[in-house]
Amino acid sequence: MISIDLIQQTAETLMDKAAIEIPDDYLDGLKKTASQEDGDLSSFVLQAMLENYQAAKEDRRAMCGDTGCPRWYVKMGNEAQIEGGAIALEAALRRATANATNGVPLRPNRVHPLWRTDHDNNVGIGAPEIEYGFEPGGDWVDLITVHKGGLFGTDYRMLFPSDGIEGIKRFYLDCLVAFGKRGLACQPAIIGIGLGGSKDTCMVLGKRAACLRVVGDKNPDPKIAALEDEFKELGNSIGMGAMGFVGKSMVIDCNIEVGYCHTGGMQMSVHAFCLSSRRAVARVFGDGRVEYRTDPDWFTDYQRRDTVEWNIPENQTKSA
Amino acid sequence: MEHSGKPNKIRLSTNPTNEALSKLKIGDIVYLDGVVYTGREGVYMRAIEDGEPIPMDLPAESAANFHCSPAAVQNEDGSFNMGAVTATASFRFSKWIGAWFKMSGAKLILGKGGMSPEDYKKHFVPNGAIYLTTVGYGTGALLGRGVKQVRALHWRKELGLAQAIWVIEVENFGPFIVESDLEGNSLFERENAKIAENLSKAYEGTRPAVLKRFGETDDRKDELI
């Protein structure tokens, strides 16, 4: 049984970590990009960002004044039992979100879309979002918080099989150029691309590709992995860098996720996870252990399975 | 021009002389000393449209208007806890900026992403003002470090925390980049033009989508296929 107090306490720590500590994979990616940037202004911006991450950690203050929209991804091992069940879990995550908003402090960004009512705690109708996934075996729950920022940098388009890779590239470039001018997307970013599914699942896939995969990992389909590399390169060859200045740093990494779609269509979504790529993860075990990490490790073989049945690998049958 | 080396770094007063401003070139890096105040649509509407007197002595107290809502809380004892500070996109305030210059005597507009070349020509140049953009734009923690203290909070009741006037004492507050100079030249415009020259190369080997969207045709009566 996983203790509900431990879940709330862990969730509060995660809120703090996400807002303040830039994940190492993104930081390393940005350092690498910065070392290759030769645009003077773009270079200056990247150096300032590196200093900013340092300042945030030293002072324990949020890295960006816009602290985004906190949301939760919860993944449960099949053996996990949560004290009080799923309802208690959701209450604990809402409490943690509200407490951390006043504690860190975060900007109370969430308002009613029409009446602009602000509860000053980032909690309201449908906020924070809580999404679920499951994994065979394992008496644990993964709590993942993402504070995605950026009103700019996300788009969807219905393409068709005849659009082909050339059409996918065109829409990808359209998005980067449109959002990159004046740096509205706060690039360089992790770009997530969703392909297929239906309109809603395509958006979900792309967003998860941006927020739940780390810099450097590859899609297990070698042809998709090759596309990821090609798209990263393509984005960095537009001639645009940080803040829309001349340069070559647009994309820290490009992650593509796919889902089976209607035979006539080829849905595509593009998402930019900005300079403040805020995510934090912890695995809470039934025996009271908590392990913090920054890799959500969301897209396992199980999440990407394409068969009717799923044969649980030997090593996953009991607690991981 | 193409390769001008490392950008210049300059310390600037929040009540700068015309001479100091005339030395600034687009692309220079600026750090501010003095006092800045936040003011965005709420303040503009109240001061300009409703004619409420501004509760500050402007520009004597400060000539630096910051388009910003800080991540800050007011404690129960009335003191403030200011965490990170990040600007908000300025292009939305075009409508009020001319009247605001007349009223406030502002010389520095601080914000995110700049304003339009028309705004610079029509409003900034005649008033001897320039635009400084924040950097990143995620440098909220660095900017937060430059805040010495909150001197006053005006119109909090009337406008709420996000829209109120925060009067902030700052030291080595930055970095900012000079986006427009006294002649109304714009850094973003210059960079956009340079990038546009090479865009067709990046698009080589791509193809327009089979199904168009509105906006890709100007005529709403057009079919999209």
Ligand code: SF4
């Ligand atoms: S897009 Fe990201 S880095 Fe930019 S202002 Fe928003 S939260 Fe900050």
